[in-house]
Amino acid sequence: MGLEVTEVISGWMEGEIKSFIKVWLLVIASLSYCYSVSRNVPKGPSRLLTTLPVVFLNLLLPLNLHTLHLGVSSAFFLAWLCNFKLLMFAFGKGPLSDSSLSLPHFLALACLPIKARHQNNPSxxxxxxxxxxxxxxxxxxxxxxxxxxxxxxxxxxxxxxxxxxxxxxxxxxxxxxxxxxxxxxxxxxxxxxxxxxxxxxxxxxxxxxxxxxxxxxxxxxxxxxxxxxxxxxxxxxxxxxxxxxxxxxxxxxxxxxxxxxxxxxxxxxxxxxxxxxxxxxxxxxxxxxxxxxxxxxxxxxxxxxxxxxxxxxxxxxxxxxxxxxxxxxxxxxxxxxxxxxxxxxxxxxxxxxxxx
Structure with a gap:
């Protein structure tokens, strides 16, 4: 009986991890689109309109996850942290508006609690x-x-x-x-x-x-x-x-x-x-x-x-x-x-x- 319960628990976690991977692959794809937007669409209402679909997607994606550790942390990073940075990015503000960012750095800065090293105060x-x-x-x-x-x-x-x-x-x-x-x-x-x-x-x-x-x-x-x-x-x-x-x-x-x-x-x-x-x-x-x-x-x-x-x-x-x-x-x-x-x-x- 204990072995069966363990197998069920392990299978449930395996399904959650697969969903987690799918969610973050979609995040990478959508933020890569935003990165291209920064090169081709001027800041202001036009960039806001092209960014809003990603903002709405970030609100929906956490609904595919059901655990505290993977689901709630993803919700915080996407629905709150990433979306606020994207809204600032639409108007040419915030860390994502730095034109020198590479794609990997743009992705990381968009949804993680980090900042570019050159922004640090060296004190x-x-x-x-x-x-x-x-x-x-x-x-x-x-x-x-x-x-x-x-x-x-x-x-x-x-x-x-x-x-x-x-x-x-x-x-x-x-x-x-x-x-x-x-x-x-x-x-x-x-x-x-x-x-x-x-x-x-x-x-x-x-x-x-x-x-x-x-x-x-x-x-x-x-x-x-x-x-x-x-x-x-x-x-x-x-x-x-x-x-x-x-x-x-x-x-x-x-x-x-x-x-x-x-x-x-x-x-x-x-x-x-x-x-x-x-x-x-x-x-x-x-x-x-x-x-x-x-x-x-x-x-x-x-x-x-x-x-x-x-x-x-x-x-x-x-x-x-x-x-x-x-x-x-x-x-x-x-x-x-x-x-x-x-x-x-x-x-x-x-x-x-x-x-x-």
């Missing part, structure tokens, strides 16, 4: 922030099986403590996955990893957390595509001093929509809008925080002492996350599915090794 400070040490990543990678083992005793752990474990698992898993992708791109194409996280548990304000420390790759995608256009528009209405406030809110609204989409790919469930409420709440709170700083004339380095500000900030993120973010995450049964996928991947690679 030691930037390198230390952008590329974590192998020792750091090694420790975090070793934590993942410990999290999975802890889920076996979930019935004996307080629900609130389980949510804390989930939060840490998500952070460690995201950082490790993105580091692996970036490392492969760096080894094969000479392209550097985008900084992903900068110790978000040390954040001293919401501005520090969302703007400088948490998922920096997403921040860098949202800034030129949503924040700066909204800033330019709001400057005409509110003036330079207060223009960042509606721009911040617009950015969080865009982030809320994209998170709802990613959660749809994860659970194939229509949104309950709790995720949107989470990001709108944080957007409003960040607007208030920035407004108070502007009103009082405070710089980003002034305010409460770090020893007080950091626990308050991280505590607020965690409490609101438990309230609005994690319920949808739990409804997707993500952690149980992740454990099964690790088992399926193990069975698949065992069968593959035996076949060899």
């Amino acid at each position: 030691t400070k930037t390198t230390q922030k952008g590329l974590k040490s192998l020792w750091n990543y090694g420790i975090k990678l070793l934590l993942i099986p410990l999290f999975l083992k802890a889920y076996d005793y979930e019935d004996h752990i307080h629900p609130k403590l389980t949510l804390v474990v989930y939060a840490i698992h998500i952070y460690v898993g995201l950082e490790t996955l993105l580091a692996i992708v970036g490392g492969l791109a760096r080894a094969s194409l000479g392209i550097e990893l985008e900084p992903q996280f900068d110790e978000p548990y040390l954040s001293t304000s919401l501005q520090d957390f969302w703007g400088r420390r948490w998922n920096i790759m997403v921040t860098r995608a949202l800034r030129p595509s949503v924040y700066l256009p909204a800033l330019n528009l709001s400057q005409r209405l509110t003036g330079r001093k207060w223009a960042p406030l509606p721009a911040i809110l617009a950015t969080f609204i865009a982030s809320a929509v994209m998170h709802e989409l990613i959660f749809f790919y994860m659970g194939r469930r229509w949104p309950t809008w709790e995720i949107s409420c989470f990001f709108l709440l944080h957007g409003v709170c960040l607007v208030v925080e920035v407004a108070l700083k502007k009103y009082r004339g405070l710089s980003g380095e002034r305010g409460l002492p770090r020893i007080i500000a950091a626990p308050l900030t991280v505590g607020f993120v965690m409490v609101t996350g438990f309230w609005l973010f994690f319920p949808e995450f739990l409804r997707s049964n993500a952690m149980v599915r992740a454990s099964r996928e690790y088992e399926a991947m193990g069975a698949f690679f065992r069968d593959f090794y035996r076949a060899l």
Whole structure:
């Protein structure tokens, strides 16, 4: 009976991997088309019209994948990261608009959390922030099986403590996955990893957390595509001093929509809008925080002492996350599915090794 179950799991994983390969072959073909567009179609409405079919394709392709590790990560890279870069590319902005890019570099930059090496700041400070040490990543990678083992005793752990474990698992898993992708791109194409996280548990304000420390790759995608256009528009209405406030809110609204989409790919469930409420709440709170700083004339380095500000900030993120973010995450049964996928991947690679 156990052998039959293992064979079913391995076969299911084999089918998912085949679908994954087909999806990414289509991605390579469609982005190669975009690369040719950059050489033949001028930026602006014409390039936008020729690029939109690829944007819609990137929204549909993740529906062919059903696992968390392959499906949700592909959805994030394609439906969010790649599409935002393609929309900027249509108007001659963003990393894809560099005319010196070769086709392999264009493909990698389009949908992976990386940047061209020449874009790096050579300073030691930037390198230390952008590329974590192998020792750091090694420790975090070793934590993942410990999290999975802890889920076996979930019935004996307080629900609130389980949510804390989930939060840490998500952070460690995201950082490790993105580091692996970036490392492969760096080894094969000479392209550097985008900084992903900068110790978000040390954040001293919401501005520090969302703007400088948490998922920096997403921040860098949202800034030129949503924040700066909204800033330019709001400057005409509110003036330079207060223009960042509606721009911040617009950015969080865009982030809320994209998170709802990613959660749809994860659970194939229509949104309950709790995720949107989470990001709108944080957007409003960040607007208030920035407004108070502007009103009082405070710089980003002034305010409460770090020893007080950091626990308050991280505590607020965690409490609101438990309230609005994690319920949808739990409804997707993500952690149980992740454990099964690790088992399926193990069975698949065992069968593959035996076949060899």
